[in-house]
Amino acid sequence: MSGNNLTPKERMQIQRQHMPEQDPLARNKNFEQVNLGLAEEIAIMEAKRCLQCKNPLCVTGCPVGVNIPEFIKLIAEGRLLEAAQKLKEKNSLPAVCGRVCPQEEQCEKPCILGKKGKPVGIGNLERFAADFEIAMGVAKIPPLPKSTGKRVAIVGSGPSGLTAAGELAKLGHSVTIFEALHKSGGVLIYGIPEFRLPKKILNVEVDYVRKLGVEIVNNYVVGKTETLDGLLSSGYHAAFIGTGAGLPYFMNIPGENLNGVYSANEYLTRVNLMKAYLFPEYDTPIFKGRNVAVVGGGNTAMDAVRTSKRLGAAHSYIIYRRSQAEMPARIEEVKHAEEEGIEFRLLTNPIRVVGDEKGWVNGIECLKMELGEPDASGRRKPVPVKGSEFIIDVDIVIIAIGNGANPLIPMTTKGIDTNRYGNITADPKSQATSKPGVFAGGDIVRGGATVILAMGDGKVAAQSINEYLK
Amino acid sequence: MFEVIEKKVLSPQVSLLKFKAPQIAKTRKAGQFIIFQIDETGERIPLTIADSDPDEGTVTLICQGVGKSTLKFNSLEKGESIMSLVGPLGKPSHIEKFGTTVCVGGGLGIAVVYPLAKALKEAGNRVLSIMGFRSKELMFMEDELKKISDELYITTDDGSYVRQGLVTDVLKELIEKGEKIDSVFAVGPVPMMRAVCELTRNHKINTVVSLNPVMVDGTGMCGACRVTIGGATKFVCVDGPEFDGHQIDFAELAKRQNFYRTEEKISLDKYNEHKKCWESEAKVK
Numbered sequence: 001m002s003g004n005n006l007t008p009k010e011r012m013q014i015q016r017q018h019m020p021e022q023d024p025l026a027r028n029k030n031f032e033q034v035n036l037g038l039a040e041e042i043a044i045m046e047a048k049r050c051l052q053c054k055n056p057l058c059v060t061g062c063p064v065g066v067n068i069p070e071f072i073k074l075i076a077e078g079r080l081l082e083a084a085q086k087l088k089e090k091n092s093l094p095a096v097c098g099r100v101c102p103q104e105e106q107c108e109k110p111c112i113l114g115k116k117g118k119p120v121g122i123g124n125l126e127r128f129a130a131d132f133e134i135a136m137g138v139a140k141i142p143p144l145p146k147s148t149g150k151r152v153a154i155v156g157s158g159p160s161g162l163t164a165a166g167e168l169a170k171l172g173h174s175v176t177i178f179e180a181l182h183k184s185g186g187v188l189i190y191g192i193p194e195f196r197l198p199k200k201i202l203n204v205e206v207d208y209v210r211k212l213g214v215e216i217v218n219n220y221v222v223g224k225t226e227t228l229d230g231l232l233s234s235g236y237h238a239a240f241i242g243t244g245a246g247l248p249y250f251m252n253i254p255g256e257n258l259n260g261v262y263s264a265n266e267y268l269t270r271v272n273l274m275k276a277y278l279f280p281e282y283d284t285p286i287f288k289g290r291n292v293a294v295v296g297g298g299n300t301a302m303d304a305v306r307t308s309k310r311l312g313a314a315h316s317y318i319i320y321r322r323s324q325a326e327m328p329a330r331i332e333e334v335k336h337a338e339e340e341g342i343e344f345r346l347l348t349n350p351i352r353v354v355g356d357e358k359g360w361v362n363g364i365e366c367l368k369m370e371l372g373e374p375d376a377s378g379r380r381k382p383v384p385v386k387g388s389e390f391i392i393d394v395d396i397v398i399i400a401i402g403n404g405a406n407p408l409i410p411m412t413t414k415g416i417d418t419n420r421y422g423n424i425t426a427d428p429k430s431q432a433t434s435k436p437g438v439f440a441g442g443d444i445v446r447g448g449a450t451v452i453l454a455m456g457d458g459k460v461a462a463q464s465i466n467e468y469l470k
Numbered sequence: 471m472f473e474v475i476e477k478k479v480l481s482p483q484v485s486l487l488k489f490k491a492p493q494i495a496k497t498r499k500a501g502q503f504i505i506f507q508i509d510e511t512g513e514r515i516p517l518t519i520a521d522s523d524p525d526e527g528t529v530t531l532i533c534q535g536v537g538k539s540t541l542k543f544n545s546l547e548k549g550e551s552i553m554s555l556v557g558p559l560g561k562p563s564h565i566e567k568f569g570t571t572v573c574v575g576g577g578l579g580i581a582v583v584y585p586l587a588k589a590l591k592e593a594g595n596r597v598l599s600i601m602g603f604r605s606k607e608l609m610f611m612e613d614e615l616k617k618i619s620d621e622l623y624i625t626t627d628d629g630s631y632v633r634q635g636l637v638t639d640v641l642k643e644l645i646e647k648g649e650k651i652d653s654v655f656a657v658g659p660v661p662m663m664r665a666v667c668e669l670t671r672n673h674k675i676n677t678v679v680s681l682n683p684v685m686v687d688g689t690g691m692c693g694a695c696r697v698t699i700g701g702a703t704k705f706v707c708v709d710g711p712e713f714d715g716h717q718i719d720f721a722e723l724a725k726r727q728n729f730y731r732t733e734e735k736i737s738l739d740k741y742n743e744h745k746k747c748w749e750s751e752a753k754v755k
Contacts, residue, residue, distance in 0.1 A: 224557065
């Protein structure tokens with residue numbers, strides 16, 4: 001089977017290639033990557049499965065519009081660096097997206113091969129091509145146009161900010177990202193664990209955005225160090241707000257301020273950004289519990305619970321009030337968690353964190369739930385079972401039930417409209433806010449969403465900003 | 471990188487460091503804080519800004535060495551730099567002309583009380599200051615505080631300077647002798663702030679305290695610094711650091727401060743051990 005001379009029938013006979021994984025019982029004790037990546041010949045084999053549809057549906061599922069059949073064709077032909085460049089025409093962070101995108105809900109969902117068998121492993125191939133380029137160390141910087149003389153301020157170096165910045169730089173604008181933390185990447189660096197997205201990989205992609213001419217200023221909290229209005233009056237012609245959700249919800253149940261209760265944001269930030277898993281080599285501590293309960297059923301909950309296991313917990317539980325079918329986490333994440341020995345307590349709702357007299361957690365009291373009629377989200381509403389209270393013995397409770405909107409920017413910026421949840425209102429077609437010249441995207445607009453949707457927003461905003469600056 | 475351009479040792483435990491940080495100096499107001507991180511392996515520590523000079527582009531920080539990070543911070547010398555300094559964070563102090571205000575500072579709290587007292591004085595208040603230390607050798611900023619206070623009272627736990635006793639003894643006497651106090655600001659260890667608030671609560675005197683709990687990001691993203699105020703959970707980093715002292719659940723706050731006591735000790739022991747090694751190595755050389 002050479003090159004692209006296969007018939008569709010021959011292509012369809014190739015089975016989807018399996019992503020090799022670290023052994024579950026080894027990996028739940030280390031922070032190395034779970035998915036090991038495809039070998040070259042395996043990736044080429046997988047790429048040959050692609051039917052090269054004339055009207056590729058996969059592309060319609062990609063929020064940043066990657067030319068999927070083209071980059072896969074280049075892999076099939078063994079033109080691996082060109083494949084990476086093809087990806088980067090539309091996506092500045094392919095090694096990130098190849099790891100954290102929910103492809104099964106996006107590009108891979110409409111893939112024609114998925115009708116009868118398994119769709120092409122688009123995400124795995126994306127990761128393969130991006131990693132290949134990183135390994136070769138030859139990332140090509142596209143030719144940049146002449147400077148337009150226009151300056152754009154980007155607030156936040158997460159997925160939406162990095163994407164908007166990269167796109168604007170490629171259009172010739174002078175871009176500065178202002179980042180509150182001492183490291184760049186936003187949720188990609190503080191939220192997503194090393195075992196899903198190694199910092200080394202992330203840093204290469206952040207550096208790529210820098211090489212496009214983007215300046216990143218760390219330790220700079222827009223709204224505090226300087227207001228957005230202050231930036232706009234100091235020579236920036238437009239701005240993009242991509243500050244993320246960043247204000248963790250708690251459950252408002254008794255005992256939530258006991259020692260041993262964390263928001264998922266805090267727990268993950270300590271471990272990922274501050275490297276508390278390497279304490280005392282690194283100074284930031286983390287309390288390592290024997291038994292850990294994580295409340296929630298999303299990807300963040302899975303990240304937190306799998307992290308707790310790696311920190312040595314004997315029992316790590318997911319406590320979720322609905323059933324597995326309603327869980328918002330990716331299927332792959334749930335599967336990985338199960339393999340690693342995470343214990344799921346489904347249809348279970350916490351009503352109280354139990355503590356000792358010194359203020360430390362020693363349990364979590366829960367109610368059994370059953371599913372009733374569908375609610376506004378279309379998911380069956382969990383209803384408490386009377387008299388079913390019981391206590392799970394734990395010494396750490398991590399709350400992973402989502403984030404509200406961080407009020408720093410709306411509070412300190414004139415003329416930015418927000419909705420009743422505090423999220424910034426932006427036109428979905430242009431990402432324009434109510435304030436002229438100011439655009440916004442990602443979780444600060446959407447509430448809790450995904451990396452790739454945030455990147456899609458950044459991309460749309462970059463086009464709108466480009467129009468605005470003309 | 472942020473460079474130390476001036477250093478003063480104020481007491482065996484407390485040092486003053488002035489950093490070049492023009493952007494922070496430009497926007498900082500009294501009551502706000504920064505978060506520092508010394509180097510790549512360091513932790514993020516919040517400190518109230520003691521003073522700033524926008525013309526010079528500097529911020530002044532006063533730190534008490536208790537754990538590894540604060541000891542290491544205090545060992546920095548002029549010309550050395552730290553990896554990050556972010557701020558100004560938190561809400562500025564609410565300063566207005568109250569009339570007579572009492573500013574109470576205990577230990578390192580003096581460093582926070584000083585800019586407050588200064589701002590209150592500038593706003594036209596009659597400022598009575600009370601500063602308390604464990605003993606005379608730990609005392610600092612007496613002259614600075616004297617300059618801006620209408621009256622200055624000093625207490626030491628062991629009686630080694632001025633009078634033996636607690637800051638609350640002085641406050642109680644002021645109240646009992648009929649001094650009309652319109653507001654109280656208190657900053658210091660949790661038990662001190664709690665005692666001040668209990669005293670003023672009985673006399674219905676508005677009391678503001680500045681809290682300094684454990685933080686990570688300092689922008690509202692993590693919730694490590696949560697505290698119960700009037701029955702509701704607040705984040706000190708974005709809702710504070712100053713709160714109505716009569717609404718604070720001090721018992722919970724005191725317990726939360728012990729969260730990392732074990733880990734803090736491990737870090738400190740390791741630091742001291744290393745320090746011993748460096749010192750003996752230096753001797754050999």
